[in-house]
Amino acid sequence: MALGFEGAAGAKDEQSEAAGYRHRELEQEREYVSALYRRLDQLADRESERRQRVQLQEAGGTHQSRFDRDVSEEKSSRRLSQLSAANYGLCFGRLDMVDGDRRYVGRLSLFDEEDHEPLLIDWRAPAAEGFYRATPAAPAGVLRRRQLRTRERDVIAIDDEVFDLDALNDDQRESLNGEAALFAALTASRTGRMRDIVATIQAEQDRVIRADLSGILVVQGGPGTGKTVVALHRAAYLLYTFRERLSKRGVLVVGPNPTFVRYIDEVLPSLGENDVLLSSVGQLYPGLNAVGSDPAATAAVKGSLQMAEVLANAVKNLKRVPEAPLRITVNRGTIHEDVVELGVAVCERARAAALESGQPHNHARRVFQKEIITRLARLTAESLGSRAVGHEDLADIATELRADPDVRAALHQLWPVLTPQQLLIELFSSPDRLAAAAPDLSEEKRAALWRAAPEDGGGERYWTPSDVPLLDEAAELLGDVQTAEEIRRARAAAAEHRAELAYAEQALEEMGIKGLLSSEQLLEQYHGGPEFMSTAERAAKDRSWAFGHIIVDEAQELSPMAWRVLMRRCPSRSMTIVGDIAQTGAVAGTASWHEALDRYVPGRWRQEQLTINYRTPSEIMAVAADVLRAIDPDLTAPRAVRASGTEPWSLRVEAPDLAAALPGIIEKEADRVGDGRLAIIVPTALLAELRTVLAETEQVVFADEPSALDAVAVVLTVEQSKGLEFDSVLVVEPGRILADPPNGTKNLYVAVTRATQRLGVIHSGELPELLRALSPSS
Numbered sequence: 160m161a162l163g164f165e166g167a168a169g170a171k172d173e174q175s176e177a178a179g180y181r182h183r184e185l186e187q188e189r190e191y192v193s194a195l196y197r198r199l200d201q202l203a204d205r206e207s208e209r210r211q212r213v214q215l216q217e218a219g220g221t222h223q224s225r226f227d228r229d230v231s232e233e234k235s236s237r238r239l240s241q242l243s244a245a246n247y248g249l250c251f252g253r254l255d256m257v258d259g260d261r262r263y264v265g266r267l268s269l270f271d272e273e274d275h276e277p278l279l280i281d282w283r284a285p286a287a288e289g290f291y292r293a294t295p296a297a298p299a300g301v302l303r304r305r306q307l308r309t310r311e312r313d314v315i316a317i318d319d320e321v322f323d324l325d326a327l328n329d330d331q332r333e334s335l336n337g338e339a340a341l342f343a344a345l346t347a348s349r350t351g352r353m354r355d356i357v358a359t360i361q362a363e364q365d366r367v368i369r370a371d372l373s374g375i376l377v378v379q380g381g382p383g384t385g386k387t388v389v390a391l392h393r394a395a396y397l398l399y400t401f402r403e404r405l406s407k408r409g410v411l412v413v414g415p416n417p418t419f420v421r422y423i424d425e426v427l428p429s430l431g432e433n434d435v436l437l438s439s440v441g442q443l444y445p446g447l448n449a450v451g452s453d454p455a456a457t458a459a460v461k462g463s464l465q466m467a468e469v470l471a472n473a474v475k476n477l478k479r480v481p482e483a484p485l486r487i488t489v490n491r492g493t494i495h496e497d498v499v500e501l502g503v504a505v506c507e508r509a510r511a512a513a514l515e516s517g518q519p520h521n522h523a524r525r526v527f528q529k530e531i532i533t534r535l536a537r538l539t540a541e542s543l544g545s546r547a548v549g550h551e552d553l554a555d556i557a558t559e560l561r562a563d564p565d566v567r568a569a570l571h572q573l574w575p576v577l578t579p580q581q582l583l584i585e586l587f588s589s590p591d592r593l594a595a596a597a598p599d600l601s602e603e604k605r606a607a608l609w610r611a612a613p614e615d616g617g618g619e620r621y622w623t624p625s626d627v628p629l630l631d632e633a634a635e636l637l638g639d640v641q642t643a644e645e646i647r648r649a650r651a652a653a654a655e656h657r658a659e660l661a662y663a664e665q666a667l668e669e670m671g672i673k674g675l676l677s678s679e680q681l682l683e684q685y686h687g688g689p690e691f692m693s694t695a696e697r698a699a700k701d702r703s704w705a706f707g708h709i710i711v712d713e714a715q716e717l718s719p720m721a722w723r724v725l726m727r728r729c730p731s732r733s734m735t736i737v738g739d740i741a742q743t744g745a746v747a748g749t750a751s752w753h754e755a756l757d758r759y760v761p762g763r764w765r766q767e768q769l770t771i772n773y774r775t776p777s778e779i780m781a782v783a784a785d786v787l788r789a790i791d792p793d794l795t796a797p798r799a800v801r802a803s804g805t806e807p808w809s810l811r812v813e814a815p816d817l818a819a820a821l822p823g824i825i826e827k828e829a830d831r832v833g834d835g836r837l838a839i840i841v842p843t844a845l846l847a848e849l850r851t852v853l854a855e856t857e858q859v860v861f862a863d864e865p866s867a868l869d870a871v872a873v874v875l876t877v878e879q880s881k882g883l884e885f886d887s888v889l890v891v892e893p894g895r896i897l898a899d900p901p902n903g904t905k906n907l908y909v910a911v912t913r914a915t916q917r918l919g920v921i922h923s924g925e926l927p928e929l930l931r932a933l934s935p936s937s
């Protein structure tokens with residue numbers, strides 16, 4: 160049966176016997192774990208000596224020797240960072256199997272030096288599965304599961320579950336995996352950064368983590384059910400299990416905003432995985448960090464699928480056929496100056512030939528240009544008089560014409576070459592162009608898209624996260640801006656690169672280091688690339704990169720246009736999508752998984768549900784449940800795993816005094832959370848006012864400041880608080896959050912589910928009816 164040591168005793172002598180047993184077992188585990196650390200240190204020392212030796216080797220030499228040296232150094236660095244990630248919490252569990260086998264489970268695998276017997280099993284290995292999956296009802300060969308609770312390198316407690324089916328009641332069958340360790344983790348103060356949960360993963364979460372790599376898996380779950388943390392552990396699991404495949408193509412994790420990305424960025428390194436690209440949607444376009452913001456109406460239009468058509472039209476409209484023959488002055492200012500006439504039919508033919516090539520706009524321009532220049536060369540030759548003009552002469556004339564400023568201007572007028580940024584700037588700043596490209600958008604929607612052209616060509620603040628999918632779409636339609644010569648060279652280089660890659664692939668196979676390095680990395684090393692670039696770094700720079708797996712967090716926030724970008728980045732459709740439809744806040748966000756996915760993989764995606772809330776205590780969830788019912792009476796809030804013993808409260812302060820009272824309320828609450836973290840979640844419209852009001856309040860920062868995650872108290876909008884959690888949360892003016900269209904109720908649901916311990920609501924006027932479960936405070 161499932162029991163801790165505490166439950167075993169009855170009479171006094173039995174109690175002291177149990178205590179003695181407990182003590183002996185604890186000592187035994189302390190010794191075992193110390194031995195594991197000795198082995199870890201030994202491996203780390205050897206690896207760093209090896210690396211030093213490699214570093215001392217001469218830098219020059221042949222390609223081959225330089226390559227060997229770089230591979231060794233890279234291999235050592237990776238191993239060292241894996242070993243150092245296991246410096247604390249190395250081992251956290253033990254499985255005693257029915258067949259007498261005993262397995263220790265931890266952050267990585269360790270083997271005995273002499274007999275190569277496993278001393279410790281990596282949590283991701285199949286042999287460790289029972290540690291997370293075994294239940295009293297389905298023990299899967301496990302007799303006892305032991306949790307080792309550790310502080311730094313010492314074992315401080317052990318908790319046992321003994322699976323004995325005969326002695327179970329229903330509650331015990333449903334018992335949580337490693338309750339004591341889990342509760343210790345859940346009630347600890349938050350640090351502002353997400354931590355890994357490798358020691359306390361629960362069975363329903365483990366099923367998601369170890370699910371098949373292929374296809375699209377949607378993980379739907381209410382707030383605090385561990386979607387984010389599970390998604391990150393899944394990334395680590397997939398990299399461990401499919402190392403060879405994924406090290407080459409890489410894994411991308413997409414979060415809703417840069418603050419969230421910073422919040423989660425320590426989890427994968429703590430699991431020994433450093434080569435995953437983390438990005439928000441605003442960072443997905445290489446070379447751009449879009450930090451501007453759009454009014455809701457603008458974001459709604461930009462996110463809608465209609466924009467794909469608008470952009471396709473905008474690119475189509477770039478190609479112009481003149482209404483009358485075009486008169487072009489050639490050889491201006493020379494003795495050969497002349498005016499030639501380019502007929503409408505010629506332009507039409509050239510345009511048709513270019514379109515027929517099926518290439519993106521900027522590439523097809525070459526076909527167009529060739530047709531026009533050939534025609535102009537003939538006309539120019541004719542204008543030179545009756546002298547016979549041969550092939551070579553025509554070629555020379557064509558070369559001259561290509562450089563002729565008037566000819567270039569005419570070509571630009573007929574078929575301009577543009578970057579995606581230029582296309583969007585020109586489109587959004589011109590009501591006429593917008594009207595021509597978006598005849599199906601209402602006047603109002605077109606007006607929402609209008610924006611003055613920037614003087615500096617558009618910096619970080621000009622571009623918004625909603626622009627990124629549009630830039631990506633435009634880049635697809637336009638293609639790179641390259642000259643014909645550049646394109647010819649790029650094609651030749653690509654062919655050579657493909658041949659070299661095939662060769663490198665073979666070399667990796669023969670050297671037995673496939674999975675450590677990709678063939679691309681090997682080639683880079685071989686050609687003496689400036690520095691070693693990880694797969695994630697290479698992928699971050701390449702818009703056309705196809706990832707091996709994509710994980711999307713807070714996926715309900717993605718607009719239809721953002722979904723298109725992600726689908727383009729993952730042609731294999733190997734994706735994990737985590738989110739909660741009840742928390743959609745973005746105006747162009749996702750209302751249903753069917754709506755988002757059926758377009759790409761009709762009927763070919765699967766869904767898992769997470770049902771237990773590990774973050775929010777039951778007292779707060781009672782309040783949240785009323786808000787959820789207002790969103791949809793058929794939805795059920797996830798079951799809170801614990802109570803905090805603290806009632807969530809509300810405080811009414813009338814409008815003129817509210818701003819003045821806030822600093823005092825915040826200071827008091829910050830004192831209460833001690834070394835924990837406090838969030839003040841406010842309606843977007845109040846943000847500017849509060850910046851002034853709270854300017855002098857100690858320890859308070861705003862979410863857009865770099866130190867936001869490390870501060871004792873941070874002020875955020877609901878949007879900025881997505882996916883984050885805090886020990887205590889103050890929600891200010893919930894009525895205004897509710898009244899903010901179109902997702903006010905969902906936003907309030909997000910706001911009240913951010914706390915791990917305490918929730919307070921401060922309001923002027925009547926408290927919204929759906930927060931009636933709060934206890935009024937004076």
Ligand SMILES: Nc1ncnc2c1ncn2[C@@H]1O[C@H](COP(=O)(O)OP(=O)(O)OP(=O)(O)O)[C@@H](O)[C@H]1O
Pocket residue numbers: 341344345354356359360361364380381382383384385386387388389739742773774881882883884912
């Ligand atoms: N098995 C577990 N052991 C310990 N802590 C856990 C476990 N599962 C979840 N948690 C903790 O619960 C909290 C909520 O997890 P997480 O942020 O992943 O939830 P979420 O479902 O993404 O929430 P939201 O939808 O609100 O963003 C985190 O602090 C996480 O570390």
